[in-house]
Amino acid sequence: QVQLVESGGGLVQAGGSLRLSCTASEHAYNDMGTFNKAAVGWFRQAPGKERDFVGAITYNGDRTVFGDSVKGRFSISRDHAKNTVYLQMHSLKPEDTAVYYCAAGGRPTSSVSEYDYWGQGTQVTVSS
Numbered sequence: 261q262v263q264l265v266e267s268g269g270g271l272v273q274a275g276g277s278l279r280l281s282c283t284a285s286e287h288a289y290n291d292m293g294t295f296n297k298a299a300v301g302w303f304r305q306a307p308g309k310e311r312d313f314v315g316a317i318t319y320n321g322d323r324t325v326f327g328d329s330v331k332g333r334f335s336i337s338r339d340h341a342k343n344t345v346y347l348q349m350h351s352l353k354p355e356d357t358a359v360y361y362c363a364a365g366g367r368p369t370s371s372v373s374e375y376d377y378w379g380q381g382t383q384v385t386v387s388s
Contacts, residue, residue, distance in 0.1 A: 262286055262295055262377045266362050269382030272352055276386070280347040282362030282379060299368040300345040301375055302336065304358035304384075314360070316368030317345060325368055330356075352386045359383050 268280040280302075284295035301316035315326040317336040324336045330349075338345040345362060360382055365375035 262298075262364060264295075264362055264364060264377055264379035266360060266379045266382040269360060269384045271385045271387060274352060274354055274386055274388050276352050277348070277350045278352065278384060279349070280360055280362075280382060280384070282345040282347070284343040284364070284377075286343070295343050295364055296340045298364040298376075299366065300336075300338065301363045301365065301368060301370075302347050303361045303363065303372065304356075305361070305381075306358040309358075311361070311372060312358075313370035314347070316370070318368050323368070325370075327370065349384075352384075354386045354388045357384060357386050 263285045265283050272278055297319050299316060299319050302314040303311045304314050305311040313327045314330055315334055315336050317324045317338055321338045333351045335348045362379045363375035364377045
């Protein structure tokens with residue numbers, strides 16, 4: 261199975277930046293190379309709230325989409341050689357505080373149901 265692991269979260273002051281990474285481990289033979297054929301989405305979930313769409317990238321990295329709350333501040337890129345997708349966050353606000361999850365699926369949409377594999381999440385805390 262494809263396993264996704266997020267990293268790079270932490271505590272940052274408002275206005276600061278963080279880069280999150282989503283790295284895939286493809287342990288099964290049939291899963292080899294599947295991450296690089298998949299779209300990857302980023303979601304976040306604040307305490308007591310529903311999981312919310314942040315952004316997504318196509319399988320080949322030629323197009324990205326973002327939720328309205330992060331447009332102009334966040335960007336997504338991927339490095340196929342490293343089996344890694346990055347979420348670069350700038351101008352962070354306290355309301356960006358959440359657990360951030362990456363997910364792999366068939367297409368880069370905002371729908372949770374479109375994704376097949378999920379990471380465990382990484383905490384991002386933005387202080388005022």
